[in-house]
Each structure stands twice: as C-alpha cells, then as structure tokens.
Amino acid sequence: MTTANGTAPSALCRADADGRITFELTEAAGHPDARVLLRRAAAKGSPAPDEHALPLEPAGDGRFRAVLEAEPALAEGRWDVLLVREPGAEPERLRSGPRDLRALLDGHLREWAAPVAVRVPYATQDGQLAVRAWLRPAHAETGHIDVDTRATTVTGRLHGAEFADDGLVRVRLRGARGRDVTVTPTVDADRRGFAFTVDHGELAGTEAPDAPGYWDVYVLPSAGAAPVRAGRLLDDVAHRKHSFVHPSVRAGAATVWPYYTVDNDLSFDVGPAR
Known part of the structure; x- marks a missing residue:
C-alpha cells in the first residue's frame, strides 16, 4: 500500500542517549490501532521472527508518534521498521526520513553497565528504515x-x-x-x-x-x-x-x-x- 501521494510511507526518528528511539510518521496512519512494528529475521531453528509492536499516537499537525523505550533490550541483530495500518493488515516497510542521532555521537565517552545494549537507527541501501541492535554481557x-x-x-x-x-x-x-x-x-x-x-x-x-x-x-x-x-x-x-x-x-x-x-x-x- 502507498500513501495518498503515491509514495511508500516514511518516518523520521530520534535516538536518545539512554537507548530510547522515537518514530514519527509524516502522514496519518489512518486507523486507531495502527502500529509500528520492529521485526528481526527469524533466528536459526526458530519458526517465527522476533517482533516488537509499538502503538502509534497522535503527535499534532497530522503526525503520529511511536516510542521504543530503552527497556526491554532488543536482541542483537538488524530490525526492520514497518507500519501495520490496522489489525490483520500486511506490514509495510517504512522509508527512512531524517534521523537525529546527535545524542549517540559521544557514546564512547560514557560508562556502560552490563549488559551493554546499543541501538542505532539507519537507512538500508534501498532507503528503508531499520535499527541495528547489539546486546552483549560486556x-x-x-x-x-x-x-x-x-x-x-x-x-x-x-x-x-x-x-x-x-x-x-x-x-x-x-x-x-x-x-x-x-x-x-x-x-x-x-x-x-x-x-x-x-x-x-x-x-x-x-x-x-x-x-x-x-x-x-x-x-x-x-x-x-x-x-x-x-x-x-x-x-x-x-x-x-x-x-x-x-x-x-x-x-x-x-x-x-x-x-x-x-x-x-x-x-x-x-x-x-x-
């Protein structure tokens, strides 16, 4: 499915130093139960991919916002960011809009406690929004x-x-x-x-x-x-x-x-x- 202007849906995001990531859709999701879905490819031997659903809430000016809190930590890997417009709908990849990652720049100057959980939003080679996560005991x-x-x-x-x-x-x-x-x-x-x-x-x-x-x-x-x-x-x-x-x-x-x-x-x- 595409948006009203014929393009795939997109989202901007902001990462905080504590691991919190905020996603904002640039166009209305259209249904009160719309969700942002993070999906990691199924691990070897697992019948289904890992998924983490986030509710979308109005953020003013026709925008919708979903927040990935710092906890629970995401499993290590690459997580696609998708939009589910309504219950039962097929998830759609979200194009990457602007990504505000300034809070991550000096992460190497901080002291990190165990386990070390890191998240970095990024754009894939074809412009889709994703999150790279690391989760290590040390x-x-x-x-x-x-x-x-x-x-x-x-x-x-x-x-x-x-x-x-x-x-x-x-x-x-x-x-x-x-x-x-x-x-x-x-x-x-x-x-x-x-x-x-x-x-x-x-x-x-x-x-x-x-x-x-x-x-x-x-x-x-x-x-x-x-x-x-x-x-x-x-x-x-x-x-x-x-x-x-x-x-x-x-x-x-x-x-x-x-x-x-x-x-x-x-x-x-x-x-x-x-």
Missing part, C-alpha cells in the same frame, strides 16, 4: 588504531567489566585452523582503559598463507573470564566496515589488514601479499 570499545610497518596498536575501554591483574587480549584465527596470538595489554589505573600491540609477523607466520585468514580480537578481563569481543559500537555508525578503513601492510610474504566486520567488530585479514 563490550571492549576500540578507540585509536595505529598501523605501522611491523605492528598494530589499539586503544580501547571495557564496559560492563574491568581488568584483573592477569587480563589479556587474544587474537584468534577464525575457523577449523584456529590458533591464538595472546598479548598482554597495558591497563589504566581505573581497570577499564587499555592498549595492546599485535605484531604482524605473529599473525602472518613465516610462510605466505595460501588463502586469507581472518583473526578476531577478544579481550579477557581475567585469564579465566569469558572472552569479550572488541569492536566499535558506541556512536552513531551502524555499519563502519567501508567507512572506517585502515591501511594494509606487508609482513614477509603476507599482507595484514586490520578492519571492522559487518558487525563493527575488530578483526585482521591476513592473506597472500598483494
């Missing part, structure tokens, strides 16, 4: 990444956890070939800020790899603690893989490239020299 937020010819140095900060004296950083090769490179971080006095350096030669080995290998970065607040994935989540960028690009460098017969994954997690791509 999180290691990366900051500055300095790549030189021999090593990469990363600064960061733990949220939802703090370092013990035996904390470490583990860089793990993904897949069946999995092996680890373990690094002892430098930890700030508050037990949350940290920095670590990864030697490119340790990732590349002494021989050229015959296929790319992907190494994922984890922080272990203590030697026996559950690994905490390192990445950059605490700002207004839903997808940073192609916008935060770091240089690649030669390491013997290999190339080492630190990069952010599609989930904004920090990894290293190590492959044949190119």
